[in-house]
Amino acid sequence: MVGQPRPRKRVASRQMTEPWWKSAVVYQVYPRSFADSDGDGIGDLTGILQHLDHIARLGIDVVWLSPVYRSPQDDNGYDISDYRDVDPVFGTLEDLDTLIKAVHERGMKLIMDLVVNHTSDEHPWFLKSKQDRHNPKADWYFWRDPKPGTVPGEPGSEPNNWGAVFEGSAWHWVPERGQYYLHLFSVKQPDLNWDNPQVREAVYAMMRWWLDRGVDGFRMDVINFISKDPGLPDGPMTRTGYGDGMPHFSYGPQIHAYLAEMRRSVFEQRPGSYLTVGEMPGVTPQQAREFTSRDRGQLAMVFQFEHVALDQDGDKWTPRRMTVSDLRNTLVKWQDALAEDGWNSLYWNNHDQPRVVSRYGNDTTYWRESATALAGVLHLHRGTPYVYQGEELGMTNVPFADIGDFRDIESLKRYAEAVGHRGADPSATLDTLRHKSRDNARTPMQWTGGDGAGFSTAEPWIPVNPNHVWLNAAAQLDEPTSVYNFYRHLIALRHREPLIVDGTFELIEAPSEQVYAFRRRLGDERIEVYANLSDELVALCLPDSGEVILANYPASDRGRDSLAPWEIRAYKLDS
Ligand code: NOJ
16 A cells, blocks of 8 residues: 655665666566556556555565556557557556656656557557558558459468467458558557658657656567568468568567667667666577677667577477476576676566466475575576566466456467367367466456455456465565565565676586576675475585575575475575
8 A cells, every 4th residue: 555655775876887777676567457446347557556565665676567558458558559648447647647756756667668569450540551552651550462363351362471479360451451461469459660760750759758757768569570571571381370470570670770779869868777678579699688788789688588488389389398407508598698798687477478486386385485486596697687466476377267267369369269260179278278378467466365356346357366365465465484575585685785786697507407506706705596496305515604695494494405395595605
């Protein structure tokens, strides 16, 4: 609940040469599922305001707000029809101003989601663009003629073979214009043509408008997709029956030029320093370094996807067994790649990912232990950690009963395609969705064990996870060993120990496959982290001196030469 603002000066205490976001911890709010203040079953801005102290008390520095712009909500706000207004479902622009002010009063910053690879098909730019081939916005989107010699609008006449992320072709036929438009996501999310300078300037102007309003940066949705290979060539065929266009748009010819231009036109003229994080599916470590390089980089950091794709084979619906080595190797690879230059973002969860404790942990027998071990591993890496709402409580995947419980466009389209078109087994398809659906991350925040989990007094827009009766914020805030207090401790540790922010990273070779151990070093000090990422006890040599600065088992249960299932321990030592 809203209490006294507590201004903090943490960021100023770091060296003036280092950007503030290097020592920051970010908390992502998915507004639709965070807190409903007006009893319509949907979260809103006032709900966030009312629970801001939950976030401040964790020690968070930055709030990232998933989209609250005006939107038909085809993809829960990632389809924007007005970039300069708030959707009535979430409140008003004044509510947002109030929230920004309240965030700042608590010594935190706020970043907005920037979704500019595409707009909604209800955005006035698109409505104009689709009218005919000669209007002033005719070239603001990707319009192409049907393939010669085919029947326009019929399958097979699409300009290329690309599939859309949310099933089907990436092209949609518009009879008024006698052309197709490109939509990499849903049919209601047409891709903006960034090769048109007017489009770019319209986006930059909108970004400046938000910075003038007081926001402190942007999380940029699929920002590496904005530059497409101009020929839009076919991509390699996939299991879906469509081509994969990624090679032609995930690192397009102008991507650096456009992001550099954005940096010059939006950020460089301003005295402040802003957090810019680019969501970049398919980005390689080398590319991430280019994007985030200290001198030449265009962004503060990127979201890469390698460590959240280890349990899938090619596409997200095909499972693959992930080993601890796979995870360790990937995390180490990214730590090493951005060790000298560039900067990592660190995340397990967001609104697109299933809950990590269910996915990479053990959400039954070792629920608390695995939630905390995974948190400890991530937060003690070098980079900027992100906490997704509910992660700080150890929220889990959801036992969705049937397809009627799902709301996510991706999940619903997947089900319709698999069961409706390909004749897949409905219960097997449901099972896949239970593991991988984005809705696992989108059920209401679990504030209390009461009806509606304290999220809403009405029927929530998506079912509440039944485990809210025991897994909720109210049960954890004053419980010293809770997941919440572990996160709180981790965040405080980062703020207290410069070596967690600035220290170098190195892998410690451990005798067991199941252990992930690493060292951070700065000046005369070092921290060693030992984590058992398995359900079995493992024997290993642990430091016999030093101070234990992080542990998820009580001192009395800590073995001298072993780690219990999902045990993590961090030691502070003198070099
Ligand atoms: C990535 C976002 O995180 C996701 O939620 C959305 O569906 C797509 N981009 C399209 O905007």
